[in-house]
Amino acid sequence: MPDSTIPGKPADTSEERVPETAEEMKSLRDIIVGPQKERIDRLEARLDDPSVRTEEISQHLAEALVLRAGRDDQVARALEPTLAEAIKASVQKRPRVLADALFPLMGPGIRKAISATIMGMIQSFNQVLNHSFSWRGLKWRFEALRTRKPFAEVVLLHSLVYQVEQIFLIHNQTGLVLNHVVARAVDIQDPDLVSGMLTAIQDFIQDSFSTGEEAGIDTLRVGNDRSVWVEQGARTTLAAVIRGTPPMDLRRELHDVLYRLELKKSDALEAFGGDTGPFVDLEEDLTACLQFKLKEERTRISPWLWLLLAGLLGLAGWGGLHIYKEHQKWAGFVETLRQTPGIVVTQAQRRGGKIYLSGLKDPQAADPLALLVEAGFDPARTRARWETYYALDPVFVLARIRQALKPPDGVGLDLVDGVLIINGTAPHLWIAHARQLAPLIPGVQAVSTDGLRSAEAHELKTLGRQIEDIFIQFARGTTTLGRDQYPRVERVAELLRKVQALAVRLDRDVRILIVGHTDATGEEDYNRELSYQRAEKVWRILLRMGVGPRHLAVRGMGAAEPLHEESTEENRERNRRVSFRVFPVAD
Amino acid sequence: MIKKKVCMLGAFAVGKTSLVRQFVHSIFSEKYQTTVGVKIDKKTVEREGEPVDLILWDIHGEDAFQTVRTSYLRGAAGILIVVDGTRRATLDTAFDLRQRALETVGAVPVVFVFNKSDLAAEWELDDAAIARVHQEGIATVKTSAKTGSAVAETFEMLVQAMMGNQ
Ligand SMILES: Nc1nc2c(ncn2[C@@H]2O[C@H](COP(=O)(O)OP(=O)(O)O)[C@@H](O)[C@H]2O)c(=O)[nH]1
Ligand SMILES: [Mg+2]
Numbered sequence: 001m002p003d004s005t006i007p008g009k010p011a012d013t014s015e016e017r018v019p020e021t022a023e024e025m026k027s028l029r030d031i032i033v034g035p036q037k038e039r040i041d042r043l044e045a046r047l048d049d050p051s052v053r054t055e056e057i058s059q060h061l062a063e064a065l066v067l068r069a070g071r072d073d074q075v076a077r078a079l080e081p082t083l084a085e086a087i088k089a090s091v092q093k094r095p096r097v098l099a100d101a102l103f104p105l106m107g108p109g110i111r112k113a114i115s116a117t118i119m120g121m122i123q124s125f126n127q128v129l130n131h132s133f134s135w136r137g138l139k140w141r142f143e144a145l146r147t148r149k150p151f152a153e154v155v156l157l158h159s160l161v162y163q164v165e166q167i168f169l170i171h172n173q174t175g176l177v178l179n180h181v182v183a184r185a186v187d188i189q190d191p192d193l194v195s196g197m198l199t200a201i202q203d204f205i206q207d208s209f210s211t212g213e214e215a216g217i218d219t220l221r222v223g224n225d226r227s228v229w230v231e232q233g234a235r236t237t238l239a240a241v242i243r244g245t246p247p248m249d250l251r252r253e254l255h256d257v258l259y260r261l262e263l264k265k266s267d268a269l270e271a272f273g274g275d276t277g278p279f280v281d282l283e284e285d286l287t288a289c290l291q292f293k294l295k296e297e298r299t300r301i302s303p304w305l306w307l308l309l310a311g312l313l314g315l316a317g318w319g320g321l322h323i324y325k326e327h328q329k330w331a332g333f334v335e336t337l338r339q340t341p342g343i344v345v346t347q348a349q350r351r352g353g354k355i356y357l358s359g360l361k362d363p364q365a366a367d368p369l370a371l372l373v374e375a376g377f378d379p380a381r382t383r384a385r386w387e388t389y390y391a392l393d394p395v396f397v398l399a400r401i402r403q404a405l406k407p408p409d410g411v412g413l414d415l416v417d418g419v420l421i422i423n424g425t426a427p428h429l430w431i432a433h434a435r436q437l438a439p440l441i442p443g444v445q446a447v448s449t450d451g452l453r454s455a456e457a458h459e460l461k462t463l464g465r466q467i468e469d470i471f472i473q474f475a476r477g478t479t480t481l482g483r484d485q486y487p488r489v490e491r492v493a494e495l496l497r498k499v500q501a502l503a504v505r506l507d508r509d510v511r512i513l514i515v516g517h518t519d520a521t522g523e524e525d526y527n528r529e530l531s532y533q534r535a536e537k538v539w540r541i542l543l544r545m546g547v548g549p550r551h552l553a554v555r556g557m558g559a560a561e562p563l564h565e566e567s568t569e570e571n572r573e574r575n576r577r578v579s580f581r582v583f584p585v586a587d
Numbered sequence: 588m589i590k591k592k593v594c595m596l597g598a599f600a601v602g603k604t605s606l607v608r609q610f611v612h613s614i615f616s617e618k619y620q621t622t623v624g625v626k627i628d629k630k631t632v633e634r635e636g637e638p639v640d641l642i643l644w645d646i647h648g649e650d651a652f653q654t655v656r657t658s659y660l661r662g663a664a665g666i667l668i669v670v671d672g673t674r675r676a677t678l679d680t681a682f683d684l685r686q687r688a689l690e691t692v693g694a695v696p697v698v699f700v701f702n703k704s705d706l707a708a709e710w711e712l713d714d715a716a717i718a719r720v721h722q723e724g725i726a727t728v729k730t731s732a733k734t735g736s737a738v739a740e741t742f743e744m745l746v747q748a749m750m751g752n753q
Binding site for chain 2: 171173174175176177190192193196197200203273274275276277418445446
């Protein structure tokens with residue numbers, strides 16, 4: 001039996017029997033594990049080769065993490081430090097990626113903050129304006145010169161005096177007050193009513209300008225130096241009534257308080273059914289928001305020194321004055337724009353020599369660009385974006401109505417509590433048009449046309465009266481028309497044709513009676529017959545003259561309706577006649 | 588303190604504002620109602636010795652031309668729907684409004700208030716009509732905002748229904 005070795009291994013020659021054994025083992029192994037050998041080899045390779053192992057683990061890592069995370073929080077704990085490091089490194093290296101990811105969440109907040117800043121600036125410019133001619137204003141202007149700060153900034157500094165007078169915690173859904181705190185010595189109105197109204201106004205704004213997630217108010221101005229800051233949370237709203245100009249930080253503080261309170265009372269809010277008991281203990285948190293800042297003490301300077309310095313200012317301040325005047329011009333324009341009825345300014349900004357304006361504008365409002373030109377700014381360097389809205393100011397509603405209805409002369413329009421009252425006389429078609437259109441005009445809640453007359457109906461009445469004033473005379477005992485009666489019949493025919501045309505236009509029925517009469521002499525039966533024939537005669541002539549047969553009816557009244565007492569032959573003659581009656585049939 | 592939001596609904600000129608005026612403490616002028624569309628008033632009533640604040644939302648001008656903003660109904664704990672007894676059509680409006688209100692706020696107590704009882708001679712709605720409303724399971728009451736007849740009772744009735752509902 002020749003020597004043999006296990007392939008790939010050096011033959012062992014020190015022990016004679018081993019090769020035999022090895023040989024036997026090998027054949028034995030081949031017999032037993034031959035089919036599995038390949039698998040075992042692969043398993044060995046897998047355990048030895050890290051790259052294969054990584055490949056393996058990667059296939060099940062996610063499932064494994066899920067499985068473990070469901071059991072305890074070890075995975076999170078293990079990963080946390082690494083993740084924190086990773087995020088830090090990533091932000092340092094490529095800040096944009098994170099910013100892009102977060103922007104949709106933070107964008108609205110940032111926009112709000114920016115607009116708040118702009119509002120703040122405008123407010124301070126207002127104050128610049130207010131104070132520019134006062135003694136105090138002069139003082140401040142000097143201070144600006146002394147400290148080399150822009151005048152507006154000085155004014156702003158002086159304005160940073162405020163007091164939070166009241167805090168409302170309002171339940172969003174019902175508008176009910178959950179809690180309310182007041183700073184001492186402040187006059188207040190019933191908080192429940194104020195809160196309800198505030199909620200209603202919020203709703204109103206949301207419904208009217210529904211601009212999506214961001215709708216609603218966050219600042220309301222009350223009078224000259226009071227504002228209401230509104231912070232809206234998921235279930236509650238915090239409203240702060242503030243006198244003066246609070247720092248913007250306060251906004252964030254209110255936000256934080258609201259967030260904390262909602263968290264603290266989340267169960268009570270969930271279950272809220274009108275009982276404010278569970279919210280009584282929030283008083284302390286809310287009272288903490290009643291902050292204030294006192295005006296700084298200032299040293300007095302002699303008026304003489306002031307005079308001297310004012311003189312200096314006159315000499316030295318031209319450059320500053322120019323800039324200040326620019327500011328003032330701009331602030332004046334923005335204020336004018338804000339005061340212009342039918343315009344709501346949401347953005348008014350000067351950046352890089354350009355003017356950016358946006359907001360809401362009623363189609364009837366004055367043209368902002370015209371105001372801009374008037375104020376001395378260049379419309380070519382202006383970007384303006386105005387969304388249309390409908391102001392509910394009665395003046396606007398009326399202007400809108402005029403524009404939409406184009407009332408003819410003789411029509412009066414009046415708006416009382418949202419009810420449009422239309423008076424006067426107007427063409428039939430216009431009335432129909434106005435009745436349909438008026439209720440659709442924004443700001444019109446109802447329409448009253450009780451005092452409105454149709455011009456055609458009026459004309460119809462006038463024509464009727466004219467016709468009824470005409471009598472056709474007859475020779476005694478005949479159906480022969482008296483002398484010179486034809487022109488009268490012609491006149492009647494002409495008027496009747498007008499009546500008929502009007503009736504058609506109005507889609508209205510008219511009845512015209514042609515009534516024959518006799519004098520009182522003669523038999524009653526005879527007279528009745530004669531009077532009828534007289535009427536019929538006129539009827540026939542009228543038809544020949546082009547009057548349509550529709551609407552016409554013939555009657556004989558005999559002597560029953562004398563026009564005059566028959567004391568003279570002349571009066572008797574007058575009673576021998578045909579008269580007319582025109583009845584407009586109401587529609 | 589228990590507070591409840593209550594909404595006044597009903598066709599134009601049925602007497603919503605007059606009923607509220609008879610009953611409440613106001614600080615806002617009724618001008619607000621036309622501009623913002625709603626006016627808030629408050630009345631504290633007593634129930635079982637406990638004060639209950641009713642915050643009344645009086646909604647402006649409801650008729651065929653205008654729709655009630657659903658946001659105003661939101662969170663209402665009770666609703667008074669006012670009908671003008673001298674105008675039959677206002678009852679149809681009332682049923683419409685009730686339907687819409689229930690769709691918005693769910694099953695809150697509703698009372699149909701038949702107002703202007705002082706004008707008995709001009710009434711277009713007889714007792715049988717009111718009884719039919721009652722048969723539909725709706726609470727009804729006859730009031731006059733002019734004389735004040737049954738006004739306080741109406742609000743008490745609603746409070747009863749709202750608190751019983753809790
Ligand atoms: N006679 C009488 N008139 C009433 C009564 N209630 C309201 N009115 C009158 O009805 C009109 C409309 O009332 P108002 O309260 O403004 O109705 P609203 O539109 O539902 O708010 C007013 O002229 C009131 O004076 C009432 O009980 N009796
Ligand atoms: Mg009203």
